[in-house]
Amino acid sequence: MDKKIAGLHHVTAIASDPQRNLDFYIGLLGLRLVKRTVNFDDPGTYHFYFGDARGTPGTILTFFSWPGARRGHRGVGQIEATAFAISPDSVGYWLDRFKEQHVTAEKTSARFGEEVIRFTDPDGLLLELVTSDSIAQVESWADSTVPAEHSLRGFHSVSAALEGYERTAQLLTASFGYRLVKESGNRFRFVAPSESGPGRIVDLLCMPDSRAGHVAAGSVHHIAFRAKDDNEQLQWREHLVELGYDVTPVIDRTYFHSIYFREPGGILFEIATEPPGFTLDEPIEQLGSKLRLPPWMEAARSQIEQVLPPITLPAKQ
Ligand code: ZN
DSSP states (O other), rough: OOOOOOOEEEEEEESOOOOHHIIIIIIIOOEEEEEEEEETTTTEEEEEEEESSSSOOEEEEEEOOOTTTTTTTTOEEEEEEEEEEGGGGGGGHHHHHHHHHOOOOEEEEEETTTTEEEETTOOOOEEEEEEOOSOOOOOTTTTTTSGGGGGSSSSSEEEEEEEEOHHHHHHIIIIIIOOOEEEEEEEEEESSSSSSSSOOEEEEEEEEEEBBBBSTTTTTEEEEEEEHHHHHHHHHHHHHHHHTOOOOOOOOOSSSSEEEEOOOOOOOOEEEEOOOOOGGSSGGTTTSSSOOOGOOOGGHHHHEEEEEEOOOOOOOO
């Protein structure tokens, strides 16, 4: 395989209450809702996509919102933490903001020379803000609740908790083209070969004595890496099948096309195409303002709208 993976496309996690989810990610973290749709496999529930102004691949955090969902628990075979990049000048701003809004957050000891703020969302999803000197170019959203200079700049990294990390490391290096650049204790840092762009880092945490995690509310469901186009995705599919992975056929997710497989440590991986993107069915000014359904669900729109709980988007103060 001569292609390389450029970085993350999106991270998908599970939430319980949809309004609480919107209040946290738009109201507190200042992300934009770039798509308001339903879970295509469960159309009575929301699927929210948050990101920068356009939903640039590498900035997108999505949630399946399942009201009343039980909480999962952290452990091996899942993503331990999802980190967004911030400017090194924004640490004080964020610590103050969390304090003002009564969200427990702590600045942990520096990791590979970068500062880390840890906190959880209302469902217990572990998140981090990590300072980065090489901030990716993302499109900040003018109506964000957070000033542009302090805004989240797409993903910094994800940390994957694994019982043993070698086979996952092999997939990242031998296939995806990532390099092991740093290690400290049980943390091994891999970086995509791309020169720039958000979400280029995956940290593998070797945790042989930990119990298996349980994916439910407050956990990451899967992570997606980005492919430039359909052709590149098909090459990835062929390559992974040759390696013995059980890979799904290409699935149409409207805003991108997806293939899924389980990596050796048990985490669900996806490879998603960058096109067509979130402006496919609404102009950039209106992203997220209305419920969008794929063409094959439009006939059922009124029934779907009756089942979905009402929501309101938090506005800039
Ligand atoms: Zn996905």
